[in-house]
Amino acid sequence: MSAIQTIPINWYLLLSVVLFTIGVLGVLFRRNAIIIFMSVELMLNAVNLLLVAFSSYLSDSKGQVFVFFIMAVAAAEVAVGLAILMSVYRNSKSTDINDLSRLKG
Amino acid sequence: MITYLFYFLSFLAIMFALMVVLSKNPIHSVLYLVLTFFAIAGHYVLLNAQFLAAVHIIVYAGAIMVLFLFVIMLLNLNKETEPHKSIWLKASAAVASGLLLLVLVGSLRNAELITAANPYNPSIGLIENLGQTLFHEFLLPFEVASILLLGAMVGAVMLGKKNIK
CATH class of the missing domain: 1.20.120.1200 (NADH-ubiquinone/plastoquinone oxidoreductase chain 6, subunit NuoJ)
Structure with a gap:
């Protein structure tokens, strides 16, 4: 007995959509670049959850393998992104994204 | 339950x-x-x-x-170093994401229902099945992912260095 037989896929769709929207809210709502990174992670995880749900409902393991690749890309993205943030902080002494507006030409 | x-x-x-x-x-x-x-x-x-x-x-x-x-x-x-947006920007961010939620829920509400596959295989999430799929069908993406991780590692080290000549 598992969730697959008792819970319709629409609930997982709804949960993922809500989590994704919270991630979008975080990107729009905050000015600290690290929190924006965390919101992007939240969006990636909402998509991962939906991939796992569909892969379980369709009895196809390809979706779960895809989640592995998303995790690898997320790990690479976080490593490079935090390194960029560290060098930004060394120059401007803050992680406020408004300080990055001088990148405009 | x-x-x-x-x-x-x-x-x-x-x-x-x-x-x-x-x-x-x-x-x-x-x-x-x-x-x-x-x-x-x-x-x-x-x-x-x-x-x-x-x-x-x-x-x-x-x-x-x-x-x-x-x-x-x-x-x-x-808490002290945390930058804050003005109240108008926060309100517009909340409204924008609320509208996004509305659009996504509205478009997915009438989505066609899928039921669990029949016969249902409860062991696809186990490591044996995942390994079979990963190393048969997804072998090339797996190797490319290793190059991506190597590139990310080199990039992070280069960015972390103080002065790059």
């Missing part, structure tokens, strides 16, 4: 995710994000993806979140 567990885990995931966005202190945000990831790992277990749940906890809660926490503590970010 399973339905109540689903409700409980969904409630935890959504509440902690909101706390990530709304809490003032960046350290609290990271800790709430770890709790969100644990709730999502619980969902993976409910969906019979046991190996993925373990990997999720190890990679996200174990590695990525520790990296975030390390950077926040290194930069000494706290």
Whole structure:
């Protein structure tokens, strides 16, 4: 007995959509670049959850393998992104994204 | 029973995710994000993806979140240094994401229902099946992912150096 037989896929769709929207809210709502990174992670995880749900409902393991690749890309993205943030902080002494507006030409 | 567990885990995931966005202190945000990831790992277990749940906890809660926490503590970010948007920008952000939620829910509401595959195979989330798929059909993407990780590692080290000649 598992969730697959008792819970319709629409609930997982709804949960993922809500989590994704919270991630979008975080990107729009905050000015600290690290929190924006965390919101992007939240969006990636909402998509991962939906991939796992569909892969379980369709009895196809390809979706779960895809989640592995998303995790690898997320790990690479976080490593490079935090390194960029560290060098930004060394120059401007803050992680406020408004300080990055001088990148405009 | 399973339905109540689903409700409980969904409630935890959504509440902690909101706390990530709304809490003032960046350290609290990271800790709430770890709790969100644990709730999502619980969902993976409910969906019979046991190996993925373990990997999720190890990679996200174990590695990525520790990296975030390390950077926040290194930069000494706290409640006082936290920049704030004006109230109008915050309200417009809330309205914009609320509208996005409305559009997504409205478009998915009438989506065609899929039922569980019949005969249903409960062992696809186990490591044996995942390994078979990963190393037969996805061998080339797997190797490309290793190059991506190598590139990310070299890039992070180069960016972390003080003066690049």
